[in-house]
Amino acid sequence: MAGRLNTLRVAVASAATAIVAAGVLASPAAAINTYNASPAPERTETGALLVLWDTDGDGVDDSFDWHCTGAMIDRDTFLTASHCIVDWSADPSLDHFYVSLDQNVQGELDAAAALGLSGAAEARYFLAHGQAVEGSGIVDPSYGQAQSDPHDIAVVDFAHRAVTPADRWSFTPAKLPTAGRLSALSSSQLEAAPWLAVGYGTEEAHTGGGPQTHPGGGIRLKASLGFDALNASWIRLSMIEAQGYGGACYGDSGGPNFVTLNGVLLLAGVTVTGDTPCYATNVAYRTDTGSARSFLAPYVRLA
Structure with missing residues:
Protein backbone atom coordinates (compact mmCIF):
# COMPACT_ATOMS: atom_id res chain seq x y z
CA MET A 1 0.00 0.00 0.00
CA ALA A 26 -2.36 24.80 -4.57
CA SER A 27 -3.54 21.24 -4.13
CA PRO A 28 -5.69 19.01 -6.35
CA ALA A 29 -8.37 17.02 -4.61
CA ALA A 30 -8.30 13.27 -4.75
CA ALA A 31 -10.48 11.34 -2.22
CA ILE A 32 -13.64 11.18 -0.12
CA ASN A 33 -13.12 12.00 3.55
CA THR A 34 -13.79 9.42 6.23
CA TYR A 35 -16.13 11.74 8.14
CA ASN A 36 -19.76 12.04 7.01
CA ALA A 37 -19.10 9.61 4.15
CA SER A 38 -20.43 6.20 3.21
CA PRO A 39 -19.92 3.50 0.55
CA ALA A 40 -21.54 4.19 -2.81
CA PRO A 41 -22.25 0.82 -4.49
CA GLU A 42 -25.33 2.34 -6.16
CA ARG A 43 -23.31 5.01 -8.00
CA ALA A 174 -24.58 10.53 -15.54
CA LYS A 175 -26.75 13.34 -16.86
CA LEU A 176 -25.00 16.60 -17.74
CA PRO A 177 -26.67 19.99 -17.19
CA THR A 178 -27.88 22.15 -20.04
CA ALA A 179 -25.87 25.20 -21.08
CA GLY A 180 -25.63 27.77 -18.28
CA ARG A 181 -27.90 25.75 -15.98
CA LEU A 182 -26.06 26.76 -12.80
CA SER A 183 -25.73 30.41 -13.78
CA ALA A 184 -29.51 30.60 -14.16
CA LEU A 185 -29.99 29.83 -10.47
CA SER A 186 -29.70 32.21 -7.52
CA SER A 187 -27.24 31.61 -4.69
CA SER A 188 -30.13 30.69 -2.40
CA GLN A 189 -31.35 28.08 -4.89
CA LEU A 190 -27.85 26.59 -5.17
CA GLU A 191 -27.51 26.59 -1.38
CA ALA A 192 -30.83 24.78 -0.98
CA ALA A 193 -29.98 22.07 -3.53
CA PRO A 194 -28.45 18.76 -2.37
CA TRP A 195 -24.81 18.32 -3.49
CA LEU A 196 -22.95 15.01 -3.58
CA ALA A 197 -19.32 14.11 -4.28
CA VAL A 198 -18.35 10.57 -5.29
CA GLY A 199 -14.83 9.19 -5.60
CA TYR A 200 -12.14 6.64 -4.85
CA GLY A 201 -9.70 9.00 -3.13
CA THR A 202 -7.69 8.89 0.05
CA GLU A 203 -8.64 10.02 3.53
CA GLU A 204 -8.26 13.50 4.94
CA ALA A 205 -4.90 14.42 6.51
CA HIS A 206 -3.56 12.28 9.35
CA THR A 207 -0.70 13.78 11.36
CA GLY A 208 -0.18 11.97 14.67
CA GLY A 209 2.80 14.17 15.44
CA GLY A 210 4.55 13.30 12.19
CA PRO A 211 4.33 14.35 8.55
CA GLN A 212 0.89 14.69 7.02
CA THR A 213 -0.30 11.46 5.38
CA HIS A 214 -3.40 10.50 3.43
CA PRO A 215 -4.05 6.75 3.85
CA GLY A 216 -6.68 4.59 2.20
CA GLY A 217 -8.34 5.06 -1.15
CA GLY A 218 -9.38 2.83 -4.01
CA ILE A 219 -12.92 2.22 -2.74
CA ARG A 220 -15.92 4.15 -4.07
CA LEU A 221 -17.41 6.46 -1.42
CA LYS A 222 -19.87 9.36 -1.39
CA ALA A 223 -20.40 12.42 0.78
CA SER A 224 -22.80 15.34 0.89
CA LEU A 225 -21.41 18.85 0.48
CA GLY A 226 -22.70 22.39 0.92
CA PHE A 227 -22.71 25.13 -1.70
CA ASP A 228 -20.26 28.01 -1.17
CA ALA A 229 -19.84 29.94 -4.41
CA LEU A 230 -20.13 29.85 -8.18
CA ASN A 231 -17.93 31.67 -10.67
CA ALA A 232 -17.36 31.50 -14.42
CA SER A 233 -15.49 28.17 -14.35
CA TRP A 234 -15.75 26.79 -10.81
CA ILE A 235 -18.13 25.53 -8.16
CA ARG A 236 -16.79 25.90 -4.62
CA LEU A 237 -18.32 23.46 -2.15
CA SER A 238 -18.03 23.16 1.61
CA MET A 239 -16.94 19.85 3.14
CA ILE A 240 -16.63 21.04 6.76
CA GLU A 241 -17.26 18.19 9.19
CA ALA A 242 -19.00 20.32 11.83
CA GLN A 243 -21.59 21.36 9.26
CA GLY A 244 -22.44 17.73 8.53
CA TYR A 245 -20.56 17.63 5.23
CA GLY A 246 -17.78 15.47 3.83
CA GLY A 247 -15.93 15.79 0.56
CA ALA A 248 -13.03 15.11 -1.75
CA CYS A 249 -9.32 14.48 -1.17
CA TYR A 250 -6.34 13.02 -3.08
CA GLY A 251 -7.53 10.54 -5.71
CA ASP A 252 -11.00 12.03 -6.15
CA SER A 253 -9.73 14.31 -8.92
CA GLY A 254 -11.89 13.96 -12.01
CA GLY A 255 -14.77 12.61 -9.97
CA PRO A 256 -18.36 13.80 -10.21
CA ASN A 257 -19.95 16.50 -8.10
CA PHE A 258 -23.69 15.95 -8.43
CA VAL A 259 -26.49 18.39 -7.70
CA THR A 260 -30.18 17.51 -7.58
CA LEU A 261 -32.36 20.11 -9.31
CA ASN A 262 -36.10 19.59 -9.70
CA GLY A 263 -35.64 15.96 -8.72
CA VAL A 264 -32.97 15.31 -11.39
CA LEU A 265 -29.40 14.32 -10.49
CA LEU A 266 -26.95 16.30 -12.63
CA LEU A 267 -23.18 16.01 -12.93
CA ALA A 268 -22.53 19.69 -12.33
CA GLY A 269 -18.78 19.66 -11.86
CA VAL A 270 -15.56 17.63 -11.99
CA THR A 271 -13.40 17.59 -8.83
CA VAL A 272 -10.11 19.40 -9.46
CA THR A 273 -8.71 21.00 -6.32
CA GLY A 274 -9.22 21.96 -2.68
CA ASP A 275 -7.39 22.67 0.57
CA THR A 276 -4.22 20.65 1.20
CA PRO A 277 -5.42 18.60 4.23
CA CYS A 278 -8.86 17.97 2.65
CA TYR A 279 -10.83 19.47 5.52
CA ALA A 280 -12.71 22.45 4.14
CA THR A 281 -13.27 23.06 0.43
CA ASN A 282 -13.82 21.09 -2.75
CA VAL A 283 -13.44 23.01 -6.01
CA ALA A 284 -15.03 21.51 -9.13
CA TYR A 285 -14.76 22.49 -12.78
CA ARG A 286 -18.21 23.30 -14.14
CA THR A 287 -19.71 21.14 -16.90
CA ASP A 288 -22.40 23.63 -17.99
CA THR A 289 -20.03 26.29 -19.36
CA GLY A 290 -19.45 26.99 -23.03
CA SER A 291 -15.83 25.85 -22.87
CA ALA A 292 -16.65 22.54 -21.15
CA ARG A 293 -19.52 21.82 -23.53
CA SER A 294 -17.39 22.70 -26.56
CA PHE A 295 -14.81 20.11 -25.52
CA LEU A 296 -17.42 17.45 -24.72
CA ALA A 297 -19.58 17.93 -27.82
CA PRO A 298 -17.64 15.49 -30.06
CA TYR A 299 -17.95 12.70 -27.48
CA VAL A 300 -21.44 12.94 -25.98
CA ARG A 301 -24.83 14.21 -27.11
CA LEU A 302 -25.54 17.41 -25.17
CA ALA A 303 -29.00 18.65 -24.30
Whole structure:
Protein backbone atom coordinates (compact mmCIF):
# COMPACT_ATOMS: atom_id res chain seq x y z
CA MET A 1 0.00 0.00 0.00
CA ALA A 2 2.83 2.41 0.78
CA GLY A 3 4.21 2.07 -2.73
CA ARG A 4 0.82 2.77 -4.23
CA LEU A 5 0.40 5.91 -2.12
CA ASN A 6 3.86 7.11 -3.15
CA THR A 7 2.98 6.85 -6.84
CA LEU A 8 -0.28 8.64 -6.13
CA ARG A 9 1.66 11.52 -4.58
CA VAL A 10 3.81 11.76 -7.70
CA ALA A 11 0.65 12.27 -9.74
CA VAL A 12 -0.67 14.78 -7.21
CA ALA A 13 2.58 16.77 -7.30
CA SER A 14 2.61 17.09 -11.09
CA ALA A 15 -1.06 18.04 -11.08
CA ALA A 16 -0.47 20.65 -8.39
CA THR A 17 2.25 22.25 -10.50
CA ALA A 18 -0.16 22.64 -13.39
CA ILE A 19 -2.89 24.05 -11.17
CA VAL A 20 -0.60 26.58 -9.50
CA ALA A 21 0.47 27.72 -12.96
CA ALA A 22 -3.20 28.20 -13.78
CA GLY A 23 -3.63 30.41 -10.72
CA VAL A 24 -6.25 28.31 -8.93
CA LEU A 25 -5.53 26.50 -5.64
CA ALA A 26 -2.36 24.80 -4.57
CA SER A 27 -3.54 21.24 -4.13
CA PRO A 28 -5.69 19.01 -6.35
CA ALA A 29 -8.37 17.02 -4.61
CA ALA A 30 -8.30 13.27 -4.75
CA ALA A 31 -10.48 11.34 -2.22
CA ILE A 32 -13.64 11.18 -0.12
CA ASN A 33 -13.12 12.00 3.55
CA THR A 34 -13.79 9.42 6.23
CA TYR A 35 -16.13 11.74 8.14
CA ASN A 36 -19.76 12.04 7.01
CA ALA A 37 -19.10 9.61 4.15
CA SER A 38 -20.43 6.20 3.21
CA PRO A 39 -19.92 3.50 0.55
CA ALA A 40 -21.54 4.19 -2.81
CA PRO A 41 -22.25 0.82 -4.49
CA GLU A 42 -25.33 2.34 -6.16
CA ARG A 43 -23.31 5.01 -8.00
CA THR A 44 -22.40 2.58 -10.74
CA GLU A 45 -21.64 5.31 -13.29
CA THR A 46 -18.68 6.46 -11.19
CA GLY A 47 -15.39 4.66 -11.74
CA ALA A 48 -11.68 4.65 -11.00
CA LEU A 49 -9.10 5.76 -13.54
CA LEU A 50 -6.10 3.41 -13.64
CA VAL A 51 -2.85 4.18 -15.44
CA LEU A 52 -0.10 1.96 -16.85
CA TRP A 53 3.10 3.94 -17.39
CA ASP A 54 6.90 3.94 -17.53
CA THR A 55 8.27 5.28 -14.24
CA ASP A 56 12.01 5.16 -14.97
CA GLY A 57 12.19 6.26 -18.61
CA ASP A 58 13.57 3.00 -19.97
CA GLY A 59 10.77 2.63 -22.52
CA VAL A 60 9.01 -0.19 -20.63
CA ASP A 61 5.74 0.25 -18.76
CA ASP A 62 6.43 -0.88 -15.21
CA SER A 63 3.69 0.55 -12.98
CA PHE A 64 -0.08 0.05 -12.90
CA ASP A 65 -2.32 1.72 -10.32
CA TRP A 66 -5.48 3.75 -9.74
CA HIS A 67 -4.95 7.51 -9.57
CA CYS A 68 -8.17 9.41 -10.18
CA THR A 69 -11.94 9.16 -10.43
CA GLY A 70 -14.44 9.88 -13.18
CA ALA A 71 -17.92 9.06 -14.40
CA MET A 72 -19.52 7.56 -17.48
CA ILE A 73 -21.52 10.24 -19.33
CA ASP A 74 -22.68 7.88 -22.08
CA ARG A 75 -22.03 4.24 -22.95
CA ASP A 76 -18.49 4.86 -24.22
CA THR A 77 -17.28 8.15 -22.65
CA PHE A 78 -15.71 8.52 -19.21
CA LEU A 79 -15.44 12.10 -17.92
CA THR A 80 -12.43 13.00 -15.75
CA ALA A 81 -9.85 15.79 -15.26
CA SER A 82 -7.03 16.76 -17.63
CA HIS A 83 -4.40 16.66 -14.90
CA CYS A 84 -5.22 12.97 -14.45
CA ILE A 85 -4.17 12.23 -18.05
CA VAL A 86 -0.99 14.27 -18.56
CA ASP A 87 2.62 14.02 -17.32
CA TRP A 88 3.04 10.29 -16.84
CA SER A 89 5.79 8.67 -18.94
CA ALA A 90 8.59 10.67 -20.58
CA ASP A 91 7.20 9.20 -23.80
CA PRO A 92 3.40 9.74 -23.68
CA SER A 93 2.89 6.92 -26.20
CA LEU A 94 3.70 4.54 -23.34
CA ASP A 95 0.77 5.80 -21.24
CA HIS A 96 -2.29 3.57 -21.14
CA PHE A 97 -5.57 4.48 -19.46
CA TYR A 98 -8.11 2.09 -17.98
CA VAL A 99 -11.46 2.47 -16.27
CA SER A 100 -12.97 0.22 -13.63
CA LEU A 101 -16.53 0.60 -12.37
CA ASP A 102 -15.98 -1.91 -9.57
CA GLN A 103 -16.64 -0.82 -5.99
CA ASN A 104 -13.31 -1.92 -4.44
CA VAL A 105 -10.51 -1.40 -6.96
CA GLN A 106 -7.79 -1.33 -4.32
CA GLY A 107 -8.80 -4.80 -3.15
CA GLU A 108 -8.45 -6.08 -6.71
CA LEU A 109 -5.02 -4.47 -7.04
CA ASP A 110 -3.94 -6.06 -3.78
CA ALA A 111 -5.13 -9.48 -4.99
CA ALA A 112 -3.17 -9.13 -8.26
CA ALA A 113 -0.06 -8.00 -6.38
CA ALA A 114 -0.36 -11.04 -4.09
CA LEU A 115 0.01 -13.18 -7.22
CA GLY A 116 3.31 -11.45 -7.95
CA LEU A 117 1.92 -9.37 -10.80
CA SER A 118 2.98 -5.80 -11.54
CA GLY A 119 3.11 -3.32 -14.39
CA ALA A 120 1.87 -4.57 -17.76
CA ALA A 121 1.20 -8.06 -16.38
CA GLU A 122 -1.10 -6.59 -13.75
CA ALA A 123 -2.94 -4.56 -16.40
CA ARG A 124 -3.40 -7.66 -18.54
CA TYR A 125 -4.76 -9.51 -15.49
CA PHE A 126 -7.36 -6.76 -14.92
CA LEU A 127 -8.42 -6.92 -18.57
CA ALA A 128 -8.63 -10.71 -18.62
CA HIS A 129 -10.75 -10.80 -15.46
CA GLY A 130 -13.13 -8.05 -16.54
CA GLN A 131 -11.92 -5.68 -13.83
CA ALA A 132 -10.96 -2.85 -16.20
CA VAL A 133 -11.39 -1.70 -19.78
CA GLU A 134 -8.75 0.22 -21.76
CA GLY A 135 -9.65 3.47 -23.51
CA SER A 136 -8.02 6.52 -25.08
CA GLY A 137 -7.20 9.44 -22.79
CA ILE A 138 -8.06 12.78 -24.44
CA VAL A 139 -7.29 16.14 -22.81
CA ASP A 140 -8.95 19.47 -23.59
CA PRO A 141 -6.43 21.09 -26.00
CA SER A 142 -6.69 24.36 -24.03
CA TYR A 143 -5.76 22.77 -20.70
CA GLY A 144 -3.70 25.09 -18.48
CA GLN A 145 -3.54 27.99 -20.90
CA ALA A 146 -5.71 30.53 -19.05
CA GLN A 147 -5.92 31.42 -15.36
CA SER A 148 -9.63 32.16 -15.53
CA ASP A 149 -10.43 28.87 -17.28
CA PRO A 150 -7.72 26.17 -17.13
CA HIS A 151 -9.90 23.67 -19.04
CA ASP A 152 -9.10 20.92 -16.53
CA ILE A 153 -11.44 18.44 -18.19
CA ALA A 154 -10.74 15.26 -20.15
CA VAL A 155 -12.35 12.06 -21.32
CA VAL A 156 -11.35 8.44 -21.69
CA ASP A 157 -12.97 7.51 -24.98
CA PHE A 158 -14.05 3.95 -25.84
CA ALA A 159 -15.88 4.71 -29.09
CA HIS A 160 -13.34 2.88 -31.23
CA ARG A 161 -12.54 0.08 -28.79
CA ALA A 162 -13.70 -3.50 -29.15
CA VAL A 163 -14.70 -3.60 -25.47
CA THR A 164 -16.40 -0.71 -23.67
CA PRO A 165 -17.45 -0.29 -20.02
CA ALA A 166 -21.03 -1.04 -21.10
CA ASP A 167 -19.84 -4.54 -22.10
CA ARG A 168 -18.57 -5.17 -18.55
CA TRP A 169 -20.89 -3.29 -16.20
CA SER A 170 -24.50 -2.18 -15.92
CA PHE A 171 -24.87 1.57 -15.32
CA THR A 172 -26.99 4.56 -16.19
CA PRO A 173 -24.75 7.33 -17.57
CA ALA A 174 -24.58 10.53 -15.54
CA LYS A 175 -26.75 13.34 -16.86
CA LEU A 176 -25.00 16.60 -17.74
CA PRO A 177 -26.67 19.99 -17.19
CA THR A 178 -27.88 22.15 -20.04
CA ALA A 179 -25.87 25.20 -21.08
CA GLY A 180 -25.63 27.77 -18.28
CA ARG A 181 -27.90 25.75 -15.98
CA LEU A 182 -26.06 26.76 -12.80
CA SER A 183 -25.73 30.41 -13.78
CA ALA A 184 -29.51 30.60 -14.16
CA LEU A 185 -29.99 29.83 -10.47
CA SER A 186 -29.70 32.21 -7.52
CA SER A 187 -27.24 31.61 -4.69
CA SER A 188 -30.13 30.69 -2.40
CA GLN A 189 -31.35 28.08 -4.89
CA LEU A 190 -27.85 26.59 -5.17
CA GLU A 191 -27.51 26.59 -1.38
CA ALA A 192 -30.83 24.78 -0.98
CA ALA A 193 -29.98 22.07 -3.53
CA PRO A 194 -28.45 18.76 -2.37
CA TRP A 195 -24.81 18.32 -3.49
CA LEU A 196 -22.95 15.01 -3.58
CA ALA A 197 -19.32 14.11 -4.28
CA VAL A 198 -18.35 10.57 -5.29
CA GLY A 199 -14.83 9.19 -5.60
CA TYR A 200 -12.14 6.64 -4.85
CA GLY A 201 -9.70 9.00 -3.13
CA THR A 202 -7.69 8.89 0.05
CA GLU A 203 -8.64 10.02 3.53
CA GLU A 204 -8.26 13.50 4.94
CA ALA A 205 -4.90 14.42 6.51
CA HIS A 206 -3.56 12.28 9.35
CA THR A 207 -0.70 13.78 11.36
CA GLY A 208 -0.18 11.97 14.67
CA GLY A 209 2.80 14.17 15.44
CA GLY A 210 4.55 13.30 12.19
CA PRO A 211 4.33 14.35 8.55
CA GLN A 212 0.89 14.69 7.02
CA THR A 213 -0.30 11.46 5.38
CA HIS A 214 -3.40 10.50 3.43
CA PRO A 215 -4.05 6.75 3.85
CA GLY A 216 -6.68 4.59 2.20
CA GLY A 217 -8.34 5.06 -1.15
CA GLY A 218 -9.38 2.83 -4.01
CA ILE A 219 -12.92 2.22 -2.74
CA ARG A 220 -15.92 4.15 -4.07
CA LEU A 221 -17.41 6.46 -1.42
CA LYS A 222 -19.87 9.36 -1.39
CA ALA A 223 -20.40 12.42 0.78
CA SER A 224 -22.80 15.34 0.89
CA LEU A 225 -21.41 18.85 0.48
CA GLY A 226 -22.70 22.39 0.92
CA PHE A 227 -22.71 25.13 -1.70
CA ASP A 228 -20.26 28.01 -1.17
CA ALA A 229 -19.84 29.94 -4.41
CA LEU A 230 -20.13 29.85 -8.18
CA ASN A 231 -17.93 31.67 -10.67
CA ALA A 232 -17.36 31.50 -14.42
CA SER A 233 -15.49 28.17 -14.35
CA TRP A 234 -15.75 26.79 -10.81
CA ILE A 235 -18.13 25.53 -8.16
CA ARG A 236 -16.79 25.90 -4.62
CA LEU A 237 -18.32 23.46 -2.15
CA SER A 238 -18.03 23.16 1.61
CA MET A 239 -16.94 19.85 3.14
CA ILE A 240 -16.63 21.04 6.76
CA GLU A 241 -17.26 18.19 9.19
CA ALA A 242 -19.00 20.32 11.83
CA GLN A 243 -21.59 21.36 9.26
CA GLY A 244 -22.44 17.73 8.53
CA TYR A 245 -20.56 17.63 5.23
CA GLY A 246 -17.78 15.47 3.83
CA GLY A 247 -15.93 15.79 0.56
CA ALA A 248 -13.03 15.11 -1.75
CA CYS A 249 -9.32 14.48 -1.17
CA TYR A 250 -6.34 13.02 -3.08
CA GLY A 251 -7.53 10.54 -5.71
CA ASP A 252 -11.00 12.03 -6.15
CA SER A 253 -9.73 14.31 -8.92
CA GLY A 254 -11.89 13.96 -12.01
CA GLY A 255 -14.77 12.61 -9.97
CA PRO A 256 -18.36 13.80 -10.21
CA ASN A 257 -19.95 16.50 -8.10
CA PHE A 258 -23.69 15.95 -8.43
CA VAL A 259 -26.49 18.39 -7.70
CA THR A 260 -30.18 17.51 -7.58
CA LEU A 261 -32.36 20.11 -9.31
CA ASN A 262 -36.10 19.59 -9.70
CA GLY A 263 -35.64 15.96 -8.72
CA VAL A 264 -32.97 15.31 -11.39
CA LEU A 265 -29.40 14.32 -10.49
CA LEU A 266 -26.95 16.30 -12.63
CA LEU A 267 -23.18 16.01 -12.93
CA ALA A 268 -22.53 19.69 -12.33
CA GLY A 269 -18.78 19.66 -11.86
CA VAL A 270 -15.56 17.63 -11.99
CA THR A 271 -13.40 17.59 -8.83
CA VAL A 272 -10.11 19.40 -9.46
CA THR A 273 -8.71 21.00 -6.32
CA GLY A 274 -9.22 21.96 -2.68
CA ASP A 275 -7.39 22.67 0.57
CA THR A 276 -4.22 20.65 1.20
CA PRO A 277 -5.42 18.60 4.23
CA CYS A 278 -8.86 17.97 2.65
CA TYR A 279 -10.83 19.47 5.52
CA ALA A 280 -12.71 22.45 4.14
CA THR A 281 -13.27 23.06 0.43
CA ASN A 282 -13.82 21.09 -2.75
CA VAL A 283 -13.44 23.01 -6.01
CA ALA A 284 -15.03 21.51 -9.13
CA TYR A 285 -14.76 22.49 -12.78
CA ARG A 286 -18.21 23.30 -14.14
CA THR A 287 -19.71 21.14 -16.90
CA ASP A 288 -22.40 23.63 -17.99
CA THR A 289 -20.03 26.29 -19.36
CA GLY A 290 -19.45 26.99 -23.03
CA SER A 291 -15.83 25.85 -22.87
CA ALA A 292 -16.65 22.54 -21.15
CA ARG A 293 -19.52 21.82 -23.53
CA SER A 294 -17.39 22.70 -26.56
CA PHE A 295 -14.81 20.11 -25.52
CA LEU A 296 -17.42 17.45 -24.72
CA ALA A 297 -19.58 17.93 -27.82
CA PRO A 298 -17.64 15.49 -30.06
CA TYR A 299 -17.95 12.70 -27.48
CA VAL A 300 -21.44 12.94 -25.98
CA ARG A 301 -24.83 14.21 -27.11
CA LEU A 302 -25.54 17.41 -25.17
CA ALA A 303 -29.00 18.65 -24.30
